[in-house]
Amino acid sequence: MTGRRTPGSMEGQLDLPLAASGPRPIELVALLDGCKLVHEGGASPSVVRGLLDRAREASSARAGYVARVDASGEPSEVLVAAVGDPPAAARFGETAPWRDLRVEACRTGRVVARNGPWPGAGVAVADGAPPRSELVAPLAHGGQVFGVLGLEDKPGGFTADDRRVAAAFANLIAIALDRATEQVAVSKASHLWQQTVDSMSEAVCVLARDFTLLSANRGLCASTGKSLEELLGRKCFEVMHGTTAPIPDCPCKKALGSLVPETLEREVDGRHYELSALPMMDAPGHISSFVHVVRDVTEKKASAKALRVYQEKLQQMAFDATLAQERERRKIAVDLHDRIGQTLSAAQIKLTAMREGVAPGPRAEIDEAIALLSQSVIDTRSLMFDLSPPVLYDLGLGEALSWLVEDMNHRHALAVTFHDDGLEKFLEDGAAPVLFRAVRELLSNVVKHARTPVARVSLRRDGDHVGIEVDDDGHGFDLPAAALGSGARGFGIFSVREQISRLGGTLEVVSALNRGTHARIRVPLRAAPGGGPPAPVGV
Numbered sequence: 001m002t003g004r005r006t007p008g009s010m011e012g013q014l015d016l017p018l019a020a021s022g023p024r025p026i027e028l029v030a031l032l033d034g035c036k037l038v039h040e041g042g043a044s045p046s047v048v049r050g051l052l053d054r055a056r057e058a059s060s061a062r063a064g065y066v067a068r069v070d071a072s073g074e075p076s077e078v079l080v081a082a083v084g085d086p087p088a089a090a091r092f093g094e095t096a097p098w099r100d101l102r103v104e105a106c107r108t109g110r111v112v113a114r115n116g117p118w119p120g121a122g123v124a125v126a127d128g129a130p131p132r133s134e135l136v137a138p139l140a141h142g143g144q145v146f147g148v149l150g151l152e153d154k155p156g157g158f159t160a161d162d163r164r165v166a167a168a169f170a171n172l173i174a175i176a177l178d179r180a181t182e183q184v185a186v187s188k189a190s191h192l193w194q195q196t197v198d199s200m201s202e203a204v205c206v207l208a209r210d211f212t213l214l215s216a217n218r219g220l221c222a223s224t225g226k227s228l229e230e231l232l233g234r235k236c237f238e239v240m241h242g243t244t245a246p247i248p249d250c251p252c253k254k255a256l257g258s259l260v261p262e263t264l265e266r267e268v269d270g271r272h273y274e275l276s277a278l279p280m281m282d283a284p285g286h287i288s289s290f291v292h293v294v295r296d297v298t299e300k301k302a303s304a305k306a307l308r309v310y311q312e313k314l315q316q317m318a319f320d321a322t323l324a325q326e327r328e329r330r331k332i333a334v335d336l337h338d339r340i341g342q343t344l345s346a347a348q349i350k351l352t353a354m355r356e357g358v359a360p361g362p363r364a365e366i367d368e369a370i371a372l373l374s375q376s377v378i379d380t381r382s383l384m385f386d387l388s389p390p391v392l393y394d395l396g397l398g399e400a401l402s403w404l405v406e407d408m409n410h411r412h413a414l415a416v417t418f419h420d421d422g423l424e425k426f427l428e429d430g431a432a433p434v435l436f437r438a439v440r441e442l443l444s445n446v447v448k449h450a451r452t453p454v455a456r457v458s459l460r461r462d463g464d465h466v467g468i469e470v471d472d473d474g475h476g477f478d479l480p481a482a483a484l485g486s487g488a489r490g491f492g493i494f495s496v497r498e499q500i501s502r503l504g505g506t507l508e509v510v511s512a513l514n515r516g517t518h519a520r521i522r523v524p525l526r527a528a529p530g531g532g533p534p535a536p537v538g539v
Contacts, residue, residue: 035172047176049081052149055169056083059135059162061151066139066173068147069106080177084152105136106145111167112136115157133157137170141178149173203240203294209287211236211252223294236292251277252290259285271298319502326433330388337390341380348373388433397425397432398459401468404440405457412447416455423461426526431503435468435523438496438507442470442519445492450474450517461525465505468521476511 048066056064063084105112113135135158139147149170154162197204197217203224205216216231224231224239237243237250246253251262255277263276274295282288348370355366384390385407392400398420405416427435439457446455452474460467497507505523 045081045180048173048180049083051169051173051176052081053083055149055166055173056151058165058169059151059158060154061135061158061162062153064152065150066147066177067150068177069102069145080147101134101136102148102150105138105148109138109140109145111138111163111170113158113163135162135166137163137166139170139174139177141174147174147177202296205231205236205292207236207252207290207292209256209289211246211290213239214289220294240294251275252292255279255290256287259287265297271296272301273297315498315502319499322434322499323430326388326430330393333384333388333390336380336384336387341377341384344373344377344380348377389436392432392436397427397435397466400432400436401439401457401459404436404443408443408447408455413453414443414447414455415453416443416457419456419458419460421460425459425461425466427466427523428503428526431523434499434503435466435521438500438521439468439470441492441496446470446472446474446517449477452516462522464525465522466525470519471516473516476513476515476517478513 052064052066056062061084063082065082066080068080101112101114113133115133133152133154135151135154137149138145139149149166151158151162151166194215194217198219200217201219203217203220203222205220206214208214213231213234213236216228220239221228221231226239231239236252237246241247247266249264251264254262254264256279259279259281261276261278263274266273266275274297276293276295278291278293279287280289280291351366351370351373355363355370358366385403389400389403391403402418402420405418408414408416443455443457446452450472452472455470455472458467458469493507493509500507500521500523503523505521508520509517510519511517
């Protein structure tokens with residue numbers, strides 16, 4: 001059977017004849033000693049050197065080496081180890097035939113050996129000197145050769161038994177080097193992890209399942225005033241909170257049950273901290289450790305609070321500006337009615353009276369002037385109602401909404417049905433204009449976007465709130481996009497919601513494509529003095 005040897009296999013992969021006598025006692029002792037060395041010594045450089053020395057002794061070679069090589073058999077780095085007298089390292093860089101032997105071992109994945117001088121190879125053997133010999137065994141992992149074990153200058157040359165012993169030691173050396181590679185990778189990853197967490201301003205540590213500190217960064221050392229040596233091995237609740245058990249709602253303790261990251265905010269001496277626990281799993285449903293982070297969020301919370309206060313002021317200013325605009329609209333509407341509207345009506349009346357005594361020719365021109373004045377009166381009244389409908393202040397919200405649905409039908413051919421439960425609904429100052437304009441905005445959206453000629457508006461008293469609903473069976477729209485203020489409709493809904501919220505109310509909109517839209521407004525009624533039910537004191 002032939003093939004590439006891997007570190008986990010020691011027989012059936014070399015295609016070498018086994019000696020009938022079996023391994024010699026010295027070989028068995030050396031192999032057993034090598035196995036013990038790998039088992040107890042792990043992956044230190046001394047282990048590799050010890051295995052090489054035992055391989056040399058078991059084969060009676062005068063020198064030996066272990067080296068990493070590339071795919072072509074060339075050394076990819078300095079020798080890992082070299083033993084003997086003289087050391088094999090002295091000839092490792094020599095040209096053929098020594099290099100050819102390594103190339104053959106790497107290419108075939110088999111132990112190869114040559115004994116005695118090689119004619120034509122350019123290797124001179126002095127008179128009386130023993131023949132030079134070399135044995136090379138490949139070191140492999142996962143079917144890939146990554147190095148070689150070389151033994152040199154055995155008196156009488158290398159035998160098949162030597163090849164078998166070299167293959168066994170090559171497996172042991174490959175295992176040791178593979179462990180060393182893994183340990184280096186783990187060490188580098190650990191170093192990188194420590195560098196990363198040390199650069200963080202937060203206190204970071206790794207805890208065992210029983211909350212014992214396994215590692216910690218400089219932030220935790222600084223916040224506790226203790227060195228790393230003083231922290232490791234202690235319970236985190238002792239170090240961080242000065243308690244003998246986990247604190248209430250401990251995120252690590254909660255994560256043991258939930259198996260998901262947990263977070264807790266805690267105030268200590270006027271400062272706010274965010275404690276988070278990230279469970280590390282070594283098997284499904286089994287937590288091996290935690291990454292615990294303590295973050296001082298005092299400044300963050302203060303900034304968030306300041307931002308909320310600033311936003312609140314901006315919203316209040318925007319609402320106050322809306323009410324001020326409404327007052328100005330009402331003032332302008334009153335001026336239009338009392339001044340321009342009355343003047344135009346008076347002029348129309350006088351011209352109408354004059355036309356009776358005028359000849360038919362000039363009378364036609366007077367009739368045209370009267371018609372223009374009449375249209376101006378209508379336009380002035382429309383402008384006055386657009387600015388601030390008098391019916392809203394004279395008769396209340398219910399009558400104003402009734403006029404609005406009729407106006408929508410007249411202007412836009414939108415058939416709107418209106419229902420009022422007839423109960424008294426007395427609102428806070430400034431609420432009625434905001435609600436009226438909110439309904440007008442929602443009906444305008446129906447006209448612009450719903451693609452339906454029918455809508456419904458209802459006004460009712462709901463306990464200590466007034467409720468208004470606007471429905472249509474039209475095209476509907478993408479509610480999340482509108483909620484983000486996308487497009488004119490989104491901005492309109494956002495503006496309405498902001499103004500309603502300033503009244504202590506809510507706006508709920510439910511819509512889906514091809515399923516119509518339902519909007520519901522709820523606003524508190526005016527409370528009576530002493531906290532009683534809403535008092536009927538007017539709109």
